[in-house]
Amino acid sequence: MKERTLKIVDDANGLSYTLPVENGTIRAMDLRQIKTGPDDFGLMTYDPAFTNTASCRSSITYIDGDRGILQYRGYPIETLAEHCTFLEVAYLLIFGELPTQSELKSWVYDITHHTMLHETVKKFMEGFRYNAHPMGMLVSTVAALSTIYPESRNIFDAATRHHQILRLIGKMPTIAAYTYRHQLGLPYIYPDNDLSYSENFMNMLWKMVEPKYQANPVLARALDILFILHADHEQNCSTNTMRCVGSAQTDPFLSTAAAAAALAGPLHGGANEAVLIMLDEIGSKDKVPAYVKKIKEGHGKLMGFGHRVYKNYDPRAKIIKWTAEQVFEVTGRNAKLDIALELERIALQDDYFIQRKLYPNVDFYSGIIYQAMGFNPEMFTVLFAIPRTAGWLAQWQEMITDPEQKISRPRQVYTGENTRDFVPLSERGTAVRR
Numbered sequence: 001m002k003e004r005t006l007k008i009v010d011d012a013n014g015l016s017y018t019l020p021v022e023n024g025t026i027r028a029m030d031l032r033q034i035k036t037g038p039d040d041f042g043l044m045t046y047d048p049a050f051t052n053t054a055s056c057r058s059s060i061t062y063i064d065g066d067r068g069i070l071q072y073r074g075y076p077i078e079t080l081a082e083h084c085t086f087l088e089v090a091y092l093l094i095f096g097e098l099p100t101q102s103e104l105k106s107w108v109y110d111i112t113h114h115t116m117l118h119e120t121v122k123k124f125m126e127g128f129r130y131n132a133h134p135m136g137m138l139v140s141t142v143a144a145l146s147t148i149y150p151e152s153r154n155i156f157d158a159a160t161r162h163h164q165i166l167r168l169i170g171k172m173p174t175i176a177a178y179t180y181r182h183q184l185g186l187p188y189i190y191p192d193n194d195l196s197y198s199e200n201f202m203n204m205l206w207k208m209v210e211p212k213y214q215a216n217p218v219l220a221r222a223l224d225i226l227f228i229l230h231a232d233h234e235q236n237c238s239t240n241t242m243r244c245v246g247s248a249q250t251d252p253f254l255s256t257a258a259a260a261a262a263l264a265g266p267l268h269g270g271a272n273e274a275v276l277i278m279l280d281e282i283g284s285k286d287k288v289p290a291y292v293k294k295i296k297e298g299h300g301k302l303m304g305f306g307h308r309v310y311k312n313y314d315p316r317a318k319i320i321k322w323t324a325e326q327v328f329e330v331t332g333r334n335a336k337l338d339i340a341l342e343l344e345r346i347a348l349q350d351d352y353f354i355q356r357k358l359y360p361n362v363d364f365y366s367g368i369i370y371q372a373m374g375f376n377p378e379m380f381t382v383l384f385a386i387p388r389t390a391g392w393l394a395q396w397q398e399m400i401t402d403p404e405q406k407i408s409r410p411r412q413v414y415t416g417e418n419t420r421d422f423v424p425l426s427e428r429g430t431a432v433r434r
């Protein structure tokens with residue numbers, strides 16, 4: 001088959017260039033040869049927010065936003081959510097293949113035996129203010145792990161990398177649970193190695209004085225499914241942060257802390273918290289039309305709606321809606337579900353949302369489930385960070401082992417002053433200009 005090329009004619013001088021097209025992309029560096037003269041730096045692309053730029057080649061997660069498809073390593077998310085545990089999926093993301101029974105057994109064993117936190121980390125966490133936001137606590141504590149495991153800087157050694165991956169996936173629920181207990185003023189609970197990943201997380205969250213914590217199996221499975229759905233999502237803001245910070249050869253604890261900080265923003269992982277705040281603000285089903293009208297008039301955004309990549313129903317939102325029904329059979333129905341369903345119904349038949357292809361995303365229903373389980377909205381992004389750690393690490397490892405990757409460093413279009421004469425302070429007058 002003839003290889004696709006792109007012909008560019010520069011109207012400045014009539015010169016033409018033929019650029020190879022590979023995987024639907026041209027190499028931005030191929031544009032640099034397009035110059036108006038020897039002093040010209042060469043053509044660049046301008047793409048604020050990377051809306052049309054591929055920053056890497058990746059074989060981890062595939063999204064077809066127009067058709068609402070999400071796959072990890074070629075497996076549809078629906079199949080994984082139905083048949084796998086989160087740790088099986090984490091293995092798939094990290095290693096590229098589903099584990100055999102014995103591989104899974106040793107993977108689960110290894111993760112389970114890396115759930116404990118060093119006692120100094122516990123002490124570090126005790127120092128947070130009683131009402132500290134759990135994401136602030138999580139980000140700082142993950143960064144602090146870097147001080148406990150200095151060998152993690154040895155990022156080009158595969159065995160060392162693997163060890164830190166086990167530590168991070170193992171310890172994330174422990175840190176998350178500690179942030180929760182800290183806010184409530186409850187004593188920290190140590191991990192229980194007899195329990196599954198999500199059951200142990202529930203144990204560390206909710207165990208009181210009983211000798212052995214018994215997790216509700218429906219809630220444990222629902223949490224596990226939510227973890228699967230949140231495990232990776234290709235080059236989103238936090239994953240891009242993980243790759244960007246990691247490209248400076250920063251250790252995986254600091255890189256993960258940076259990724260988690262990106263996740264904390266309300267336009268990213270913080271959106272599920274924002275959805276609950278929005279549903280509270282709406283208050284009741286009958287107020288939904290007025291709220292939608294306000295949004296259309298440009299007053300804010302419908303949180304949990306819209307996506308940079310999905311221009312169709314987010315496949316994760318469908319599974320979460322189904323999971324919500326299972327959870328509500330145990331916890332009782334969260335009244336906010338009715339407001340959310342009405343919001344979805346009205347928005348999906350409104351021209352404003354239809355034309356812009358705005359559909360519910362993963363965050364629209366997840367918060368409602370989390371709240372029914374007993375989490376306050378501040379914890380929601382922490383619940384997102386636990387499974388996304390597996391995705392961040394898979395992407396980080398792929399980046400570290402990719403010979404084409406270098407330190408991440410975009411260009412800019414400079415819009416400031418040309419070279420100016422310096423004026424000494426004594427000659428700048430006394431006016432206050434801002």
Ligand SMILES: CC(C)(COP(=O)(O)OP(=O)(O)OC[C@H]1O[C@@H](n2cnc3c(N)ncnc32)[C@H](O)[C@@H]1OP(=O)(O)O)[C@@H](O)C(=O)NCCC(=O)NCCS
Pocket residue numbers: 266267268269271295300301302303304305306307308309356358361362363
């Ligand atoms: C996710 C999000 C950041 C994607 O942003 P984006 O790809 O930059 O899309 P844009 O902001 O360019 O949106 C395109 C248009 O849809 C509108 N729009 C996007 N999301 C909207 C929302 N949730 N409610 C109302 N209008 C929305 C924008 O105002 C814009 O309208 P315009 O063309 O008239 O200016 C954005 O949809 C958003 O802020 N959603 C709410 C937060 C959220 O749920 N985030 C979780 C993501 S998983």
